[in-house]
Amino acid sequence: MEDPxxxxxxxxxxxxxxxxxxxxxxxxxxxxxxxxxxxxxxLPSWLAAEQDYEPQTDRSSFVQKSxxxxxxxxxxxxxxxxxxxxxxxxxxxxxxxxxxxxxxxSLSRNLMVTLILLACVLVRALFLxxxxxxxxxxxxxxxxxxxxxxxLPAILLGQSTSAVRLGVKALVSTGxxxxxxxxxxxxxxxGALRSFKVPNLVIMTIDLTLRNIVLLGERALETxxxxxxxxxxxxxxxxxxxxxxxxxxxxxxxxxxxxxYDAMVCRGFDGTYDPTSRTTFRRxxxxxxxxxxxxALLFLHLEGILFA
Numbered sequence: 001m002e003d004p005x006x007x008x009x010x011x012x013x014x015x016x017x018x019x020x021x022x023x024x025x026x027x028x029x030x031x032x033x034x035x036x037x038x039x040x041x042x043l044p045s046w047l048a049a050e051q052d053y054e055p056q057t058d059r060s061s062f063v064q065k066s067x068x069x070x071x072x073x074x075x076x077x078x079x080x081x082x083x084x085x086x087x088x089x090x091x092x093x094x095x096x097x098x099x100x101x102x103x104x105x106s107l108s109r110n111l112m113v114t115l116i117l118l119a120c121v122l123v124r125a126l127f128l129x130x131x132x133x134x135x136x137x138x139x140x141x142x143x144x145x146x147x148x149x150x151x152l153p154a155i156l157l158g159q160s161t162s163a164v165r166l167g168v169k170a171l172v173s174t175g176x177x178x179x180x181x182x183x184x185x186x187x188x189x190x191g192a193l194r195s196f197k198v199p200n201l202v203i204m205t206i207d208l209t210l211r212n213i214v215l216l217g218e219r220a221l222e223t224x225x226x227x228x229x230x231x232x233x234x235x236x237x238x239x240x241x242x243x244x245x246x247x248x249x250x251x252x253x254x255x256x257x258x259x260x261y262d263a264m265v266c267r268g269f270d271g272t273y274d275p276t277s278r279t280t281f282r283r284x285x286x287x288x289x290x291x292x293x294x295x296a297l298l299f300l301h302l303e304g305i306l307f308a
Contacts, residue, residue: 089288091188092195097292098180105172110302114168116295121175128182136178144171186210194273203273212256219252220245 089097105117125133148167155163181189186207193203223245300306 087284088183089285090282091184091192093285093288094180094184095189095192095196097288098176100292100296101176102173104296104299105169105176108299108303111165111168112302113299114165114172116298117172117176118168121172121179124179125175128179132182136175136182139178140171140175143174144168146170190273200271200273204271208260212260215256216249216253220249223248 088094101117101120105114108114125136128136144167147170148163151163151166190203190207193206194200227245297306
């Protein structure tokens with residue numbers, strides 16, 4: 001057995017070592033704390049001085065004008081999924097009537113024909129909601145104004161009424177197209193095109209273009225806004241910024257195209273549009289066909305072809 005005196009001596013040594021270790025740790029912490037305080041007090045003067053940075057002013061008219069232009073175009077290109085009215089014809093008949101009205105408006109030499117079509121456009125516009133009516137008016141007036149300006153040189157050649165006539169024709173044609181686009185669902189339009197034996201590739205190209213061009217424009221608008229918010233000071237190389245915006249849009253367009261393709265594959269879409277499941281004929285179509293025949297007879301009479 002171990003001597004009790006030896007046990008007491010070993011316990012005393014262990015206790016002394018523990019005290020020395022704790023004292024050494026405390027001294028080390030105190031030394032690190034004092035060293036940190038000393039380093040804090042010894043900050044350089046240039047780091048402690050207050051900074052008064054004023055970036056140089058730079059013109060950002062390019063970004064702002066580009067953003068405003070893209071926003072204006074998006075408002076005109078956005079095609080909401082409209083709903084047909086109660087007395088609206090079916091989508092295939094609506095496309096046929098639109099084509100006939102555009103052809104009659106283009107070929108008419110009598111201004112009365114254009115005015116009758118203008119009256120039809122105004123009557124249909126009375127039943128549109130506020131947003132759709134504003135878009136029809138804005139686009140139609142823009143097209144009419146552009147046609148009028150282009151035709152102004154004809155006045156110098158002695159054709160004083162040509163500018164007004166072409167402006168009214170552009171107003172009528174654009175109004176008809178906008179009203180059909182804003183009051184017909186996109187699915188019915190694609191089904192109507194397929195019912196006229198339009199190739200599936202053409203329909204899919206039109207469908208994807210109308211749906212994705214607005215999304216691409218929104219991405220461009222977001223990129224320009226982000227560029228404007230992150231631009232500080234004067235940018236001496238604006239060409240690199242333009243290239244960066246173009247590269248970002250290209251990458252996003254590629255990713256969006258791949259996502260669209262994957263979604264089509266997952267949903268089993270093989271690029272075929274079925275006309276029977278999307279287009280249905282209505283009884284009201286007979287009334288529209290009868291009215292179209294009467295208007296066609298009136299057109300032939302005004303043009304001096306029939307009942308002259």
